[in-house]
Amino acid sequence: MILAPGTQAAFRVSLPGVRSVIASRKGRRAPARPTGDWQRRWRLKAAEWQVLLSDPETQVRYHSKVHRRGHGECWFWLGAISDTGHGKLRAGTRTTAEGRPDTRVVASHVYGYQLSRGPLRPDADGKLPVIRHRCDESSCHNPSHWLTGTIKDNADDYTTRAGGLGSPLSDRRGPAGRARAIRDAILQALAEGTDVEHGITRAAEAGIPAVQDPLFVTDSSSAGMG
């Protein structure tokens, strides 16, 4: 498969400018959206992606880390979670097995997107698209919840939906804290044989401000005094 040059810049989730926009919204504290050098580490050349995407053992490993649920539900990542709440997949092999690619850590949703839809291709402007989550769950791996867009699209998603009642983006724990809590709840329920869906619901709701919080009136005159 031939890919255009430049496809190595395969993963970007930084949201320039978003932090300042959110911070200006009075009374709202934006969830942490850390950015870091780990994203750069995960940028691979198209040929490198191809090797990892066609490695059967990496494919098996990927699928083993995805907690599949109903068609329209979020499929959460059960492996390591990055500081931005995205899954991390160890691809390749640490050994020197013949015919196997060397190990490296990649963004699991970028791997999964390309596994299900084919390689990412640059847009008309030569830039690779960003993978967005319709569901705003950064660790979700349901392919039907993924769509591509520009960095601006991704930023617009965030500014439009962060702070919305019940939105994953309003989670007080930030995307990484939320993703890890949900992952841990699933793993615990599986280990103990308890209700996984109940565990997911509890873990997901634990960081969401109560519905009544935004309606809370601080004016003492309305507090029923006298």
Ligand SMILES: [Zn+2]
């Ligand atoms: Zn989802």
